[in-house]
Amino acid sequence: MDSRRHDHRFAANGDGDIGGDEEEEEGGRLSKRMRPLSPRISSAEIVAEFSHHDHAVARVNNGSFGCCPASVVADQLNWQHLFLRQPDEFYFRHLQPSIHRSRSLVRELINAAHLDEVSLVDNATTAAAIVFQHVAWSFIEGAFSPGDVVVMLHYAYGAVKQSIHAYVARAGGHVVEVPLPFPLSSAEEIISEFRRTLDRCRADGRRVRLAVIDHITSMPSVVIPVKELTRICREEGVDQVFVDGAHSIGNIEVDVEDIGADFYTSNLHKWLFCPPSVAVLHARLSSVAARRLHHPVVSHEYGNGLPLESGWIGNRDYTPQLVIPTVVEFVNRFEGGLQGIQQRNHEKVVEMGKMLAAAWGTRLGCPPEMSCSMIMVGLPGCLGISSDKDAMKIRTLLREEYKVEVPIYYQPPAQGDKDESGAVITGYVRISHQVYNVEDDYHRLREAILKLVGDGFNCTLLPSQEDRLTCFFAAREMKS
Numbered sequence: 108m109d110s111r112r113h114d115h116r117f118a119a120n121g122d123g124d125i126g127g128d129e130e131e132e133e134g135g136r137l138s139k140r141m142r143p144l145s146p147r148i149s150s151a152e153i154v155a156e157f158s159h160h161d162h163a164v165a166r167v168n169n170g171s172f173g174c175c176p177a178s179v180v181a182d183q184l185n186w187q188h189l190f191l192r193q194p195d196e197f198y199f200r201h202l203q204p205s206i207h208r209s210r211s212l213v214r215e216l217i218n219a220a221h222l223d224e225v226s227l228v229d230n231a232t233t234a235a236a237i238v239f240q241h242v243a244w245s246f247i248e249g250a251f252s253p254g255d256v257v258v259m260l261h262y263a264y265g266a267v268k269q270s271i272h273a274y275v276a277r278a279g280g281h282v283v284e285v286p287l288p289f290p291l292s293s294a295e296e297i298i299s300e301f302r303r304t305l306d307r308c309r310a311d312g313r314r315v316r317l318a319v320i321d322h323i324t325s326m327p328s329v330v331i332p333v334k335e336l337t338r339i340c341r342e343e344g345v346d347q348v349f350v351d352g353a354h355s356i357g358n359i360e361v362d363v364e365d366i367g368a369d370f371y372t373s374n375l376h377k378w379l380f381c382p383p384s385v386a387v388l389h390a391r392l393s394s395v396a397a398r399r400l401h402h403p404v405v406s407h408e409y410g411n412g413l414p415l416e417s418g419w420i421g422n423r424d425y426t427p428q429l430v431i432p433t434v435v436e437f438v439n440r441f442e443g444g445l446q447g448i449q450q451r452n453h454e455k456v457v458e459m460g461k462m463l464a465a466a467w468g469t470r471l472g473c474p475p476e477m478s479c480s481m482i483m484v485g486l487p488g489c490l491g492i493s494s495d496k497d498a499m500k501i502r503t504l505l506r507e508e509y510k511v512e513v514p515i516y517y518q519p520p521a522q523g524d525k526d527e528s529g530a531v532i533t534g535y536v537r538i539s540h541q542v543y544n545v546e547d548d549y550h551r552l553r554e555a556i557l558k559l560v561g562d563g564f565n566c567t568l569l570p571s572q573e574d575r576l577t578c579f580f581a582a583r584e585m586k587s
């Protein structure tokens with residue numbers, strides 16, 4: 108890893124200069140033409156950057172949709188005006204050099220060996236489609252045989268699981284899930300389950316063509332030892348490894364060289380302050396498969412390599428990709444840059460998680476070192492969460508009645524731990540911490556749950572969404 112990468116406050120040329128062609132590259136890397144670093148951001152400026160948030164809401168859910176500061180929103184608007192002012196000039200003069208500059212910055216963030224490995228796409232879902240489309244074609248064209256395996260974690264993101272079925276299983280692939288325990292007490296539990304699954308595939312005489320490994324699982328949220336699992340895949344002869352790091356950049360350190368997977372994706376709109384939507388797909392050039400990737404939306408760039416194919420997929424709004432220099436400027440205003448933000452978010456979310464677990468008499472879903480800027484905290488068993496629907500009902504209740512936004516995970520009782528009262532913990536909140544959060548956000552969550560417990564609330568008391576709609580329509584009919 109070069110020393111530049113460790114300076115998380117490198118200048119990003121985010122001064123509104125949009126030509127892009129003077130940003131020279133040295134051997135494929137950004138030039139070291141450093142600019143004076145931006146002044147440190149003050150607490151008041153942080154508040155101003157997120158003044159468009161609904162302050163009535165305690166938003167402890169950065170994980171789902173991320174956030175975008177006002178300075179980045181303003182930059183995006185400038186780009187949109189530039190396009191609307193003279194679209195042809197924008198397209199012929201600005202668009203491609205600007206995407207190129209953004210890719211160069213992202214390349215630095217993830218320590219990619221070469222710029223040609225870095226494509227900007229809409230989101231992690233799109234990146235997954237690109238990889239799975241390639242795998243599907245490998246089955247269809249006979250490079251893979253029917254019944255060859257794709258391995259994924261049981262806790263893989265729902266849309267990614269569906270995508271594997273839609274592309275790969277339909278083309279003849281056999282899908283195998285790695286069962287994972289939760290709550291977790293060590294990364295070793297994940298590693299041994301993963302090994303056991305590969306052993307089973309071998310014992311069944313099946314060839315594993317692709318392993319899909321989350322870097323940070325969504326629900327329940329834990330950091331997966333991706334470097335170790337990728338190494339095991341190499342040892343065991345798994346053909347290709349795709350790491351789904353949808354939550355990773357800006358949340359934990361990402362070093363694609365060090366991880367060593369064939370493909371790695373991360374959203375930039377979750378934890379890197381980009382507007383929706385933009386993600387990176389890294390495809391290692393040394394992997395034969397990298398040159399076979401194509402964007403599923405085909406344009407006249409087809410065949411020119413994924414970075415160019417992804418840089419023009421028809422007439423649309425490309426501005427989320429163009430604000431990356433301003434985003435880098437923004438993070439560099441914080442002490443320690445992106446790394447500093449990550450470190451402080453992690454420390455604070457662990458502190459808040461422990462505070463909530465102590466107040467509710469429960470526990471964390473994993474040790475702090477397996478968490479990132481998100482952590483799972485057990486809810487009191489007496490709330491009676493007994494299905495995914497119940498989890499969603501409480502989430503809705505917290506939003507509507509208590510103005511707290513937090514996702515809730517349902518944990519089947521068979522695997523559950525007990526809370527201090529002896530009831531099985533069947534629900535966990537996933538709390539996030541981002542630079543805009545304050546302790547009061549977590550205190551409001553704590554008090555809302557304590558109030559529900561104090562009132563003797565149980566999920567069976569809540570009408571379902573459908574029941575609510577039925578009541579709503581019935582009430583409306585009675586009025587009319």
Ligand SMILES: Cc1ncc(COP(=O)(O)O)c(C=O)c1O
Nearest residue numbers: 230231232264321325351353374
């Ligand atoms: C692990 C994981 N993969 C993929 C995605 C999909 O991300 P997006 O909706 O931005 O495509 C998510 C979204 O939260 C996720 O958590």
